[in-house]
Amino acid sequence: MNIIVVGTGYVGLVSGACLAEIGHTVTCVDIDQKKIDALKNGKIPIFEPGLETMVMNNVQSGHLRFTTKLAENFADAEVVVIAVGTPSRPDGHADLQYVYAVAEEIGAQITDYTVVVNKSTVPVGTGRAVEDIIRKTYSGEFAVVSCPEFLREGSAVDDFMHPDRIVIGTRNDRAAKVMLDLFAKIKGEKLVTTVESAEIIKYASNAFLATKISFINEIAHLCERAGGDIEEVAYGIGLDQRIGPKFLSAGIGWGGSCFPKDVRALEQIGGLHGYDFRLLKAVIEVNNHQRMHFVEKMKEHFGGSVNGKRIAVLGLAFKGNTDDVRESAAIDIISALVKEGATVSAFDYEAVTNTKQVLADVPVDYAVDPYAAVAGADAVVIATDWPQFKDLDWKRISQTVGTPVVFDGRNMFNPQRMRSEYGFTYYSIGRPSATVA
Numbered sequence: 001m002n003i004i005v006v007g008t009g010y011v012g013l014v015s016g017a018c019l020a021e022i023g024h025t026v027t028c029v030d031i032d033q034k035k036i037d038a039l040k041n042g043k044i045p046i047f048e049p050g051l052e053t054m055v056m057n058n059v060q061s062g063h064l065r066f067t068t069k070l071a072e073n074f075a076d077a078e079v080v081v082i083a084v085g086t087p088s089r090p091d092g093h094a095d096l097q098y099v100y101a102v103a104e105e106i107g108a109q110i111t112d113y114t115v116v117v118n119k120s121t122v123p124v125g126t127g128r129a130v131e132d133i134i135r136k137t138y139s140g141e142f143a144v145v146s147c148p149e150f151l152r153e154g155s156a157v158d159d160f161m162h163p164d165r166i167v168i169g170t171r172n173d174r175a176a177k178v179m180l181d182l183f184a185k186i187k188g189e190k191l192v193t194t195v196e197s198a199e200i201i202k203y204a205s206n207a208f209l210a211t212k213i214s215f216i217n218e219i220a221h222l223c224e225r226a227g228g229d230i231e232e233v234a235y236g237i238g239l240d241q242r243i244g245p246k247f248l249s250a251g252i253g254w255g256g257s258c259f260p261k262d263v264r265a266l267e268q269i270g271g272l273h274g275y276d277f278r279l280l281k282a283v284i285e286v287n288n289h290q291r292m293h294f295v296e297k298m299k300e301h302f303g304g305s306v307n308g309k310r311i312a313v314l315g316l317a318f319k320g321n322t323d324d325v326r327e328s329a330a331i332d333i334i335s336a337l338v339k340e341g342a343t344v345s346a347f348d349y350e351a352v353t354n355t356k357q358v359l360a361d362v363p364v365d366y367a368v369d370p371y372a373a374v375a376g377a378d379a380v381v382i383a384t385d386w387p388q389f390k391d392l393d394w395k396r397i398s399q400t401v402g403t404p405v406v407f408d409g410r411n412m413f414n415p416q417r418m419r420s421e422y423g424f425t426y427y428s429i430g431r432p433s434a435t436v437a
């Protein structure tokens with residue numbers, strides 16, 4: 001099948017590469033000339049395991065190409081996928097300007113039956129709006145399908161190729177058939193729903209996962225106050241098959257390009273339709289509090305202030321295996337620490353460049369490796385669950401730091417080991433409080 005994917009960010013580039021990998025001919029379009037030039041020169045703008053090789057192979061085999069011009073291959077395309085950003089507006093609503101701009105462009109190009117697939121995360125009703133925009137300039141037959149994307153950054157290629165489900169939102173039989181053909185080589189349940197249901201499934205899925213994390217973080221607070229170990233508690237809860245073990249990791253909360261904006265947007269969508277989502281308001285509040293509570297723990301350790309302290313922050317990305325720092329807890333924590341008078345040294349395996357952009361006005365010493373970051377520090381903060389942190393030489397770190405104090409925001413380590421084997425004063429989330437070895 002000939003396919004156009006509009007937008008070559010995390011979702012567009014991964015979707016384009018994976019659809020090419022399963023045999024389709026894909027043209028990826030982006031308005032960002034620099035991005036397209038880089039892609040044409042074999043440079044992948046994001047860090048995503050397995051993506052570079054897949055892009056290279058499919059460019060070489062002629063299944064994948066890049067352009068800034070939607071018009072270029074439009075006439076041959078049976079399917080046009082919209083995968084542009086839907087960021088938060090200041091009021092929390094999803095900003096649909098990019099989706100609507102693409103719809104206008106499609107309206108200007110379309111001359112024959114085309115299935116327009118919306119992969120961007122959009123409020124319920126957007127599919128209809130996209131249809132109306134195209135209909136303004138084209139009176140022939142076409143379909144707008146909602147096919148939300150559930151991939152996770154850090155495992156995006158694998159998630160796209162092995163999804164739990166593919167949601168196909170359309171009541172049009174012809175369009176549903178095209179979509180089932182499009183994904184014929186990908187296993188996983190294909191669920192055909194109305195456009196509206198598909199749009200809601202995406203937001204509801206993200207909001208549910210965020211709720212699960214905020215919930216376990218609330219229970220972690222109880223563990224800290226009343227005794228109890230959140231790891232044991234989460235394991236015990238997760239054994240219940242109605243609940244399941246995933247997304248029950250206590251820590252400094254959820255972040256990233258999707259959960260924060262999607263939970264806020266769903267809350268706003270409720271309002272637009274006359275419903276007050278009380279639960280989602282609490283989920284957001286718990287998450288915001290989680291980051292600042294962690295900073296409070298540090299202040300408490302230092303007798304009420306971190307002023308003048310040197311804090312090493314390990315991890316900047318919102319989670320391990322990505323370079324994405326959008327709404328990363330590390331960013332808020334660093335900003336708060338610097339505001340409180342601390343000096344921050346920081347290290348991340350992939351996210352330093354993006355952090356430098358986001359924290360352009362915040363003084364941070366970026367270190368070339370984790371050992372350089374912790375040298376002479378008054379405390380080490382683990383802000384991202386990069387698996388590599390587990391393999392660091394923590395004995396060496398305990399001897400390099402100024403004082404051996406670790407604030408583990410991701411519960412990555414065994415408290416007993418950190419205390420007795422390495423001699424750290426070790427703080428984590430919802431586990432028995434720190435004791436000096």
Ligand SMILES: NC(=O)c1ccc[n+]([C@@H]2O[C@H](COP(=O)([O-])OP(=O)(O)OC[C@H]3O[C@@H](n4cnc5c(N)ncnc54)[C@H](O)[C@@H]3O)[C@@H](O)[C@H]2O)c1
Pocket residue numbers: 006007008009010011012029030031032035083084085086098101102119120121122149150151152153257258
């Ligand atoms: N990032 C994720 O993990 C993820 C997962 C699932 C769903 N989503 C959703 O998918 C959508 C895209 O997210 P993303 O993270 O890939 O965004 P992104 O910001 O990484 O990429 C969006 C791309 O669209 C391009 N673009 C904007 N307007 C354009 C236009 N008129 N024509 C061509 N290109 C245009 C931008 O230049 C950019 O390269 C969002 O709605 C997001 O919520 C994201």
